[in-house]
Amino acid sequence: MTNKSKSKSKKPTAKAKDTVTPFVAEKAERIRLKQLAKDERTWKIVGLTFLLISIFLIIAFVSYFFTWRQDQASVSRGIEILADVDTTANNLLGKTGAIVANLFIFKLFGVASLLVCTFFFVVGVNLLWRRRVFSIWRNLKYVTLGMLAVSTILAFILRKEEFSWGGGVGNVISDWLLASLGFVGASAILLLIVVAYLIWQFNPVFAFPKKLSRPAVAGAEESPKDALPLAEHDFVKEEEKEPAKPKIAPLDAATLIVDDEAAKPKHKIGLIEKEETAPKEEAKGFEGITVLKPEARIHFDEPEAEPEMKKELEIEKPKPAARPVVTTGGLKLEINDAPLPKTEEEEKVTTPVEKAKAYEPTLDLRDYQHPTLDLLASYGSEKVEHDPEELENNKNQIITTLRNYDIEIQRISATIGPTVTLYEIVPAAGVRISRIKNLEDDIALSLSALGIRIIAPIPGRGTIGIEVPNAKKSIVSMKTLLSSDKYQNSAHSLPIALGKKIDNELFIVDLATMPHLLMAGATGQGKSVGINAILVSLLYKKHPSQLKFVLVDPKKVELSIYSHIESHFLAKLPNEEEAIITDTKKVINTLNALCIEMDNRYDLLKEAGCRNIKEYNTKFTSRKLNPEKGHQFLPFIVLVVDEFADLIMTAGKEVEMPIARLAQLARAVGIHLIIATQRPSVNIITGTIKANFPARVAFKVSSKIDSRTILDAGGAEQLIGKGDMLISLNGEIARLQCAFVDTPEVDKVVEFIGYQEGYPQAFLLPEYVDEKELESGDFDLGDRDSLFEEAAKLIVANQIGSTSLLQRRMKLGYNRAGRLMDQLENAGIVGPNQGSKAREVLIKTDADLQQHLEMLG
Ligand SMILES: Nc1ncnc2c1ncn2[C@@H]1O[C@H](COP(=O)(O)OP(=O)(O)OP(=O)(O)O)[C@@H](O)[C@H]1O
Numbered sequence: 001m002t003n004k005s006k007s008k009s010k011k012p013t014a015k016a017k018d019t020v021t022p023f024v025a026e027k028a029e030r031i032r033l034k035q036l037a038k039d040e041r042t043w044k045i046v047g048l049t050f051l052l053i054s055i056f057l058i059i060a061f062v063s064y065f066f067t068w069r070q071d072q073a074s075v076s077r078g079i080e081i082l083a084d085v086d087t088t089a090n091n092l093l094g095k096t097g098a099i100v101a102n103l104f105i106f107k108l109f110g111v112a113s114l115l116v117c118t119f120f121f122v123v124g125v126n127l128l129w130r131r132r133v134f135s136i137w138r139n140l141k142y143v144t145l146g147m148l149a150v151s152t153i154l155a156f157i158l159r160k161e162e163f164s165w166g167g168g169v170g171n172v173i174s175d176w177l178l179a180s181l182g183f184v185g186a187s188a189i190l191l192l193i194v195v196a197y198l199i200w201q202f203n204p205v206f207a208f209p210k211k212l213s214r215p216a217v218a219g220a221e222e223s224p225k226d227a228l229p230l231a232e233h234d235f236v237k238e239e240e241k242e243p244a245k246p247k248i249a250p251l252d253a254a255t256l257i258v259d260d261e262a263a264k265p266k267h268k269i270g271l272i273e274k275e276e277t278a279p280k281e282e283a284k285g286f287e288g289i290t291v292l293k294p295e296a297r298i299h300f301d302e303p304e305a306e307p308e309m310k311k312e313l314e315i316e317k318p319k320p321a322a323r324p325v326v327t328t329g330g331l332k333l334e335i336n337d338a339p340l341p342k343t344e345e346e347e348k349v350t351t352p353v354e355k356a357k358a359y360e361p362t363l364d365l366r367d368y369q370h371p372t373l374d375l376l377a378s379y380g381s382e383k384v385e386h387d388p389e390e391l392e393n394n395k396n397q398i399i400t401t402l403r404n405y406d407i408e409i410q411r412i413s414a415t416i417g418p419t420v421t422l423y424e425i426v427p428a429a430g431v432r433i434s435r436i437k438n439l440e441d442d443i444a445l446s447l448s449a450l451g452i453r454i455i456a457p458i459p460g461r462g463t464i465g466i467e468v469p470n471a472k473k474s475i476v477s478m479k480t481l482l483s484s485d486k487y488q489n490s491a492h493s494l495p496i497a498l499g500k501k502i503d504n505e506l507f508i509v510d511l512a513t514m515p516h517l518l519m520a521g522a523t524g525q526g527k528s529v530g531i532n533a534i535l536v537s538l539l540y541k542k543h544p545s546q547l548k549f550v551l552v553d554p555k556k557v558e559l560s561i562y563s564h565i566e567s568h569f570l571a572k573l574p575n576e577e578e579a580i581i582t583d584t585k586k587v588i589n590t591l592n593a594l595c596i597e598m599d600n601r602y603d604l605l606k607e608a609g610c611r612n613i614k615e616y617n618t619k620f621t622s623r624k625l626n627p628e629k630g631h632q633f634l635p636f637i638v639l640v641v642d643e644f645a646d647l648i649m650t651a652g653k654e655v656e657m658p659i660a661r662l663a664q665l666a667r668a669v670g671i672h673l674i675i676a677t678q679r680p681s682v683n684i685i686t687g688t689i690k691a692n693f694p695a696r697v698a699f700k701v702s703s704k705i706d707s708r709t710i711l712d713a714g715g716a717e718q719l720i721g722k723g724d725m726l727i728s729l730n731g732e733i734a735r736l737q738c739a740f741v742d743t744p745e746v747d748k749v750v751e752f753i754g755y756q757e758g759y760p761q762a763f764l765l766p767e768y769v770d771e772k773e774l775e776s777g778d779f780d781l782g783d784r785d786s787l788f789e790e791a792a793k794l795i796v797a798n799q800i801g802s803t804s805l806l807q808r809r810m811k812l813g814y815n816r817a818g819r820l821m822d823q824l825e826n827a828g829i830v831g832p833n834q835g836s837k838a839r840e841v842l843i844k845t846d847a848d849l850q851q852h853l854e855m856l857g
Contacts, residue, residue: 040130047127054120056093057100061114063092064101068163075102110167112150115143148173149197153190359621361545361633365568368756371540373483375748379475379740386416387471394447394468398423401446405439407431413463417502418474418737419724420451424463433457436464451720459732467502467735469720476500476723478533478741481508482540493614494547494636494672497537498530498697499723499736507727507736511538511638511674514695514729515667520680520710521699526723526738527676528558530697531640532746533739534674535562538638539749544568548763550594550639551580552587554646561746564754571637571763579762584650587641591658593765594639594671596813598662600766601634601669603804613670630808635763636670644677645684656686663692680710696728699738766811784823787812789853791820792829796849801830801839827856 036042064071067090074087075098081087082095091098104113122134148169155166155174166174177186362368395412402409408428415422427436437456444452447468455465481487481497484506492510499507511517511534521527538547548571553559559580562570570579573586573593581587601613608625610616613634616625625631639662641647647655663673675693677684680701698716701707707716711728719725723738767787785791791806798805801824806817821839824830829852831840843849 043127043130047124047129050120050124050127052124054117054124056097057104057117057120058114060091060093060097060101061105061117063090063097064105065163067091067098068102068106071098071102075099105167106164107168109147109151110154110165110170112147112154112170113167115146115150119143149193152177153194156186156190359623359633361621361635362543364545365543365757365759368543368568369752370543371749371752373479375752376479376482376536376745377477377742378479379477386421390471391416391421394421395423397447398425398443398466401439401443402436405435405442407435407439415503416470417504417735418470418476418500419720419722420453420467420469420502420735422502423466423468424458424461425466426463433464451718451724453715453718453735473722473737475740476737478536478739478745481506481739482537484508487537487541490541494538494638495541496534497739498533498727499725499738502735507734508537509729511672512636512667512670514672516663516673516693517675517695517697518685518689518693518710519674519676519697519699520685520701520706521676521678521697521716521725522702522706523678525699525701525719525721526725527678527699528642529723529740529742530699530725530738531558531642531674531676532741532743535640536741536746536749537739539565539569539753542569542636544753544758545633545635547636547638550590550637550765552590552639552641552647553580553582554584554587554643556582558642559640561743562750564750565758566762567758567760568753568756571765574764574767584647584655587647588651588654588658589768590765591639591655591662592813593768594637594666595658595661596766596768597637597811598666598669598671599814600808600811601671602665603808604631604634605669607631612668630805634670636672638672638674640674640676642676644675645679645681648684656688660688660692663689680706682709685709694730698726698728700724764811766813767816768813769816785816785820787816787820788823788827792824792827792849792853793846795824795830795841796843796846799841799844801841805838828852 070090074081074089074095077087079099081089081099087095089095089098091101093100101113104116105111109115119136119139122136122139126134126136151166151170152173153166153170155164155170156177158165159171159174164171174186177189180186181189391414395414398412399409402425408431410426410428412423412425414424425436427433433456437454440452440454443454443466451467451469453465453467455467457463458465476499478497481499484497486506487495487497487508490508490510492508492512494511495508496511497506497508501507517534519527519530521530535549547569549562549569550571551559551562563578563580566572566579572579572581573590576586581590605611605613605616607629608616608619608631610619613636617633619625620631620633641659659673659675662671666672673693675689680698696710698707698710698719700719700721701710701716704714704717707714710716711726711733713728713733715733716726719735723740725736725738726733727736787810791810794806794809795801801821803814803817803821806812806820807814810817812820821830825832825839829841829843829849831842833839843852
């Protein structure tokens, strides 16, 4: 490797400098060429050229339709006519136009050659706008298949015409088809191609009238209205509504390796260019800078340690749930697609239902469109701009500072991130790491920069990290993250795009596996932007049927923007006006309602024999659970609390307890919490809360103590604000630059969603009535629960006197459902408690009940 110097001399000699000089020009030249290739102006020019080619081809082709006869004689002589000044052509684009058009139309694909123009147009537009406006790959497929099919069909139909409608290729295929299959066979094949194309494009529904094939749903006779949503979906075409997947924007990172041996102060620098999509080149840089592939760095720098670091920063992928083990004939088989074990509940569901097409929850709002990426803004080019001088200066400063304290280093390398550059040093043998750690403040002072963070040692790397803020920071646009393949193709249940790591890798994680997130940061350091980034990344991926937010905003202004999407994505308490909760009392009720929802969901999971929401929803969508028994598709619920400190201050344990309970248990039933606070002190983030939030984010905080409270480690006080953050996940801390999404962008996204048809109202959480309010002694008929009548009707209609039926169907907590049951008993509607058996229902029909209620008054 070129950047490992063998020199042992301590000071740079004049000779050494001389030998470097001729190298410089050559390397600088290469760097310039590379920069030219990366310059967006270059690509704009190339894009424009492609557009012009497409226009050129259209003019040449169209003109050819009118001039082919006159130009036939000259073009048949080939390109030699270009040199012949006496020969002219009638084509609007002269001899070149005539030759090109003749090649495409006469010799190749006939009229279908016009499709070629679209290819140049698509490539040109994409290059000019520097983003994937159209899919080139898809266009290429259409153009290739289209030209073959259209030229063959035209050649077949118009084979007797003088003009070559199908071109040479069309004629050859059409003749071959005629010879092999005869006129009827060839016609059938070509007709099939046309029909297949139409089916592919428009996917018409070939449906028989519903009543002929409608599958039986258990209990459908008793309640056809309730069963309808399931049965209805059986006949509905399942539409693919994948959002557009634009290609990842080029992502640049540069890693600089500075070789240093204690005895050799002239350091060689290796610069690594890292791009996610573009191919990497190997070239030599100037002044000893070597441009290497990232893989080269892995081998050169720390062959064993690198995979470790990758591991350190790797994002956890959701592990597939364990599958049932089936034993047949003494053999144990673990089957990936094995159906989940049947429970008593699903055994009762009739076979036709099982065989029916899978239930698709998104068909509730079948026309729903996911927000498009053009609603988001791009901030700058996002290319990491590295100033070689800044790097060199910082490196020299670090080396000099350490040397002042008699600390020699073996090697120094640098990774340039969006906000900070990480200098990794390998100290000379015998240097104690704690000595470097103790010099943190001195190094910071000598680099005269805020936000120096020393990581001694970097876990698994055997190096010491010094993070130095970049003079010029780049903003990480939300758009970049959401348009990346990593986000677009992520298999996460709740993907959240948080930002970019120091090596510019995108940080996209699954909230479902986190499973809750605690965020802290002093005011103005990027918390609200962080919350918006999380919400927006979920909104871009999920359908309203799959996700609901419970938004708690004591500050009253931060989350109000999301009220537009109330009927799509928000959940609220029944009878509440506003979905976004700002009042402390209502927060307590909502948190308790969420606990009830959690308990209800656990009951449903238990009955279905499932361990988590994923298994449950899979079972439900494959119609193995009967909606008549209270089963339903369960959306994820994400609770966001924007200022936790305010709540704890005003309500203390009343808030802390349900939050702790949810944090402990709610993960498996798809309820996840995101709690943010400005004041990460121990009386706000208590031990109970902390123990249940393994994933924690810290923006800049005001003291080391705050940093320790949130992360169990210092460092967050050294951050530089504006979205610079540390995330502690699975016991490892990574520094990120949070994705930036501005309020007008969020506005556009929520408006885009809000203008679409939503559900009639927000998702209703179970009602929670404060126990204390209910503890009013014996039942008095005049003091009935407001849901008394509804409960009575439900019990009579089902003829089952069961408290859990009330809980599930009316979304009530156990206490309230029990109290209602007592009231029903006192009113003579159900019999006494029979232990584990359901109570007897004393009134048999709805009409009897009406009479009975009237009598009660
Ligand atoms: N990820 C980011 N990238 C770039 N700039 C950012 C980022 N996050 C925040 N900022 C800048 O910092 C400002 C304050 O951010 P934000 O409103 O999120 O702070 P906050 O911590 O929520 O403050 P408060 O607690 O007072 O609401 C933003 O207006 C923006 O200019």
